[in-house]
Amino acid sequence: MLTSATTTPHQPTSHLLEVRDLHVTFPQPGGAVTAVRGVNYHVDKGEFLGIVGESGSGKSVSSLAVMGLLPSSAKISGDILFEGKSLMGRSDKELSKLRGEGISIIFQDPLSALTPVYTIGTQIAEALQLHDSKLSKLAANSRAVELLKIVGIPNPERRAQAFPHEFSGGMRQRAMIAIAIANNPRLIIADEPTTALDVTIQAQILEVLQKAKDLTGAAVVLITHDLGVVAGNADRLAVMYAGRIVETGTVDQVFRAPSMPYTIGLLRSMPNLATAGHTRLVPLEGRPPQLSNLAPGCPFAPRCPAVIDACRTTEPPLTMINNEPLNASACLRVGQIASGELSRSTLYPVPEPVAAAQRAEVPPEHVMAVSELKRHFPLSKGSIFKHTIGTVRAVDGVSFQIRAGQTLGLVGESGCGKSTTIMEVLELAKPQAGQVVINGRDVASLSAKERRALRKDIQVVFQDPMASLDPRLPVQDIVGEPLTVHGVPAKERLKKVADVLELVGLDPSMASRYPHEFSGGQRQRIGIARALVTDPKIVVLDEPVSALDVSIQAGVINLLQDLQEKLGLSYLFVAHDLAVVRQIADDVAVMYLGRIVESGPTENIFDNPQHPYTRALLSAVPVPDPAIERSRTRIILDGDLPSPTEDITGCNFRTRCPLFRLMDEAAQQKCRTSDPQNRSVNGSDVACHHAEHIDLMTPA
C-alpha cells in the first residue's frame, strides 16, 4: 500500500490530506459499479500531486469524494483525513464549512461550472461572504476585483460586472481559479482544468495555477489525462487505471523508470513533440475494462504484454520499488521490471512499417490546390431592423497545396478558421473568393453531376467517432453509404464494405452490428473505412484522434500512416495537437485568425519556426518529459484570440506578438500599417515583417 510505508493505518497522520483505502460504488439498475477500488494517497503541505488516468479510471470520482460532492446514492468506504481529521460521516453542513475554505476545487468545463445568471464578481464575492459573515458586500466586491486582477484578468473592475457568457473559455477558467483561491485554502484540487482549452491558453492557466499555489501556499492536486501537463508542474505523480492507483512516485521516478506495464505503454504510445516523427508510435492495444463487471486478477492483464498466469487470478497490490518510500507500483513482475530483467524498451514491440513492396506508386503531382480562399460571414445586429455591423473573416485568403501521397497538417487554435477552411473545400462549390482545384479541376466550374462524381475522390473523417456514425444504421450501411450515391449495386457494395473493413483492421463479420457495439477506437476505424470505400485520392481528416484516449490514439495514427503508404492517399490533416501533426505530416501550415502565418516542411517548422506565433504555439505544448519541461522557457502569449470581427490594421498578430514588443518604433510602425505578405525565410513560407529577428524572442 502506498501509505503503509510511512504510516500504519488508524494512526494520526501528519499529512495535509490522506486518503485511505477509498472505495466508491454507484448503484445501477443492473448491478453496482465500483468506480474507485481501494485508493490510498496523501498530499503534504504545499505539495503538487498529479493524478493521471484515462477516462473511466476513477480519478475525478476519488477527488469528488474528498470534497463530499458525490451524489447521495454513491456508497463510500475507507477514510479521508484532512489535517488529521476524518471527513467521513460528516454532514453536508459541516463539510460545507470546509469546502472553499480548507479545500477548494477547479472544475473542467468553466462554462457550465459558473451560474449563468450571476455576474462573475457576484460569484467570487459569494465565495468570500460564505466563509466570512462579517464581510460587507462592498468589501467582498472589492476583494473580488482584486482576485480577478491576481488571476490576470485585464480591466477587472469592469469585467467583474460581466456575466459568464461574456467571458472566453480561458477567462472563465481564470475566474474559477479566483473563486478557488478566494479564501486562501490549504488544498486546491484541479480537475482537468485545461482540457477544454487551447494550448496557448492552457499554458496561461497552468501559469496562473502555479502563481495561485505560490500565493496561497496551498497544496495542489492536479487531475489530468495529459502526461505532458504533469511533467512540468507536479512534484509527485499517481497513475490510475480501472479505479486503482497502479503506479506512484516522484515525477522523475515515474517518467524515467516506469515500472507498471500500463505506465510504460502509455508513455510509449504518446506522440512527443520533441521526438515525434522519427519513430513509429507503439500502440497500447485493447480498451480499459468495464467497471461494472470486473474479472478477477489484474485489470490490465488483457492488454499487458508481460502478462503471466498469476496476473489473471490475483490483483497485485501496490508494492514499494527499491525501498523508495514514495515509489510504488501495482504489478506482480515489478521486481523484474525494476531490476531491468524485463526490459522496458522492448516490452512493447514497435510495429513494422509497411514493406516497400506494398507501397503504392504515386505520381508527383498536386492533388489539391487552394489559393486565396476567403469565407466572410456578415455579422448583423439589431432586433427589429437587422443591419450589418461587421464581417467575421473566418477564412481570409488561405492558400496551400497537397502533393499526391503526402500529408499536409493544418494546425491552429480554435477560432483560427481551420474548420471553416475544410468545410469550404468539402462543399466543392464556388467559394466566395479564391479558387479550389481538386485533381486539376476547378470546383467552381463543375456541373452538379460532375460534382457528385468528384465526391468519390475526396472523403472526410470527423473528430468524434460517436457523432459521425448514424446510431440507427448497421455498420455495413454506414460504410456503404457513399457507394449508394454513385449507384453501386447492393451486392458489390457489401463486397467492397467487407474489403475496407478488413483494410482498417476490423472483422468483416461485424458488419451487421450497430455503432454502439464498438469501442471509440473501433468506431474511428469505421469512420476511416467509410472514407476509403470509394477509393478516394484525398482524405480530409478533421481532428481524427483528438476525441480518443491517449492509449488508443497511437493505433489510429499508425493505421492512417499505413493506409497512406499502401493506397497512395493524400491527407489534409487538421489538428490542434502539434505532437500528432509532427508525427504524421510531411508539410505543416499554421493558421491564425483566418490566415496561414507560416507553412513549410514539417522538420523546418518544428525545429526552426520563423513566425513568432508558431514559436509561441510550440513552446506552449507540454512535453511528457520532466527534464525537458524544467529546462525550457515558455513564451506565454497575452490575452485571448481577438475576435475575427475586430479590424486590426497591419499585421493581425501584433496585438499579442511577443516579437512586436521587442522591436524598435520604426519596425513596430511597419507592423501597424502594413499587412505582411507571405515570403520565404529559411525554407519556410512566413507572413512576418521581422522573421529575420525571430531569435530575439529566445533569451540567449
Place this chain on the structure above:
Amino acid sequence: MIGFIAKRFINYAILSAIATLSAYVLASLILNPASRYLGRNPRPSDETINAILDGLGVNPNTPVIERLWAWIVNLVTHGSLGDTIHNTSVISEMTVRAGTSLRLLILGTIIAALIGVFLGVWGAVRQYKLSDQVISYGSFTVLAMPSFVIGILLMILATSLNNVLGIQLINFTGEYTAGLEGGWWVHFWDRAAHLLLPTISLALMGAAGYSRYQRSAMLDVLSADYIRTARSKGRTRGSALVRHGVRVALIPMSTYFAYSFATVLAGAAVTELVFSWHGMGEMLVQAIQQSDINAFTGAILFNAILILIAGTLADVVYAALDPRVRV
C-alpha cells in the same frame, strides 16, 4: 433588451392580428347568420333578412373579402367592432363581460403559477420520494380531466359540503347572488364566495401543468455543474439549490407560460360556462350557436390581445431572468 422585447411584441402583434382576421374569414365562411331568421314564424321576407344582414355587415351574398375590408375600415375609423345579432355593439358587450373573465383569469393564473412552481421544485428536489410521487400522480390525474369535469366535480363536492353543514357555505352558480341586499362589503364577500370554485378549478389545471414542467426544468438544473461549483464554494446542497438552481430553472418557465396561455384561455372559457358566468367564453360559444360573426370575431380579438399581453410579459420576464438575452 428593449429591442428584444419590441421585436417580440411586434411579432406577437402581427400574429394576433392575423389570428383575428383569419377568425373573421373562417367564421364568415362557416357560419350562416341568415339561418337564424329562416326558421322564424312568420318567416321574414328575403329583402328584410338581407337588409338586417347588410346592416350588420354579415350578408353571405357579399364577398368575404369585401366584408373583411368593411370590418377593418370600421375598426380603424370608428374603433368599432360592429354590432351583435341582437343589435347591441360588440364593444359594449365585451366591456360588460371582460371584467368577469379577467377576474377569473388573472387570479387563476397567478395562483396556478405560484403553486405550480413550488410543487415542481419540491418534487424535483425530492425526486422519487413519497412527496414527489404524490405530487406527480396528483398532477397527472388533474391533467387527465377535462376542465368541465373538474368544475362539475368541485360542484358535487361543494353541494355535499353544504348539505353536511346545513348552510349555503359555498355558492357556485353565477358570479353573484342576484337581488342581494347590503353594502359593498356584503357584495364583495358574495362575489368572493362565488369566485372560489371557478378559481380553484382553473388554478388546479394550471398548477398541474406548471408543476410537471417546472419539475423537469428543475431536474435539468439539479445535475448542472454550477450547482456543484456553488457547493464547492461552501454552500450546503439546499442553499445551492435555492440560490443557484431555482433562479435558473425559472427561465424556461417563462417560455412555457407564453405557450400554455392559449390552453389556459380555453380552460377559463369552459370553466365560465360550467359555473354559468356571463364572461367572454359564454359570448364565444353563444356567438357560434347563434351564427353571430361580429361577436365571435370580437371574442377572438379579446383572446388574441390577452395572448399578446401574456406573450410579451413572458418575454419581459425571460429577459429579466436571463442575462444572456439582454443585448
Place this chain on the structure above:
Amino acid sequence: MSMLEEVSIPDVTAANPDIIRSKKPVSRFKLVLSRLRSTPRFWVGIVGLGAIILWSIFGLIPNAWNYTDLDVYNMGSSPSALHWFGTSDIGEDIYAQTIVGLRKSLIIGLLVGPLAAIIAGIIGAVAGYLGGWWDRVLVWIIDLLLVLPSLFLFILIGSAFKGLSWVALIFLLAGFGWMIMARVIRAQTKSLRERDFIKAARFMGVDTWTIIRRHVLPNVSSLLIIDATLGIGGAILSETTLSFFGFGIQAPDVSLGTLLSAGQTAAATRPWLFIFPAAILVFTVLSASLVGDALRDAVDPTSGVNRD
C-alpha cells in the same frame, strides 16, 4: 457531467444483467426497454391502458343490456345488480353506454395521437433540416396556430362538421394537435443537422430527401413515439370537451363526451350518470399519459438522474 463520463458505466450494458451475460453491448432499443421495465409508472400505465382496452372489447359480454336497450321499468335507477352503473332518465343502461362511448373515445385517441405525431415529424424535420425560408414560414404557421386557442377553432369548425361523421373529427383533432411537437422535432433536427453523420452524408453527395428519410426521421423517432402516446390522452380530452358542448360526436353516436354532457345536469342529484363515465375517462387518459411520460424518461438518458 464529467463525472458520469468518468465512470465508464452509463455505457448501456450496466442496465440489464441478461445483457451482460450475453457479453454484447445492447442496442438503444433494448436499453430503453430495460429502463422502462424498472419504472413503476410505466407498469401502472400499461396495465391500466391494457385493462381499459380489454374491458372496452369484452366488457359488454357479461352485461345483460345493450346500449340501445331501454328498460322502461327502471328509469333513473341507481346502480344495482341489474344495472351495474344505474340507468338514465329514459332507462338506458349506463354500463353499456359507457363501454360503447369508451370504444369511440379510444378509437379517436389511438388514431389521432399517431396521426398528429406523423404530421409533427414531417413538418418539424423539413423546417429544421431545410432552414431558411421553409423554416421561417413553417415556424410562423406553427406560431399562428399556437396563438389561436384551438378549442375555439374546434368549436367553430366543429359546427360546420356537424353533418359529417366522427371520422372527420379525427382529422380535425390531428390537424390542430401537432404544433408543439413539431417545434420540438424542429429543434432536434436543427441540432442533428450539425451532427457529423449528417454532414458526412452531405459531403458524400447524399440528397436532401434521402438524408431526411434515412438519417433525420429515424433519429427523432423516439420523440415521435412519445408524442403519439401522449397525444392519445390529449385527443380523448379534446373530443370529450367538444362533445360536451355539442360540437363533437353527434347522436346517434355515443362517446364519453356525449355521456358526460348528458349526465352533467344530474351530476349533483344522480351522480352515477356523471361519475362513472368521468372516472373511466380519467383512468384512460391517466394511463396513456403515464405510459408516455415513462417512455420519455426512458428515452432521454439524462432524465431521471438526480446527481445532487
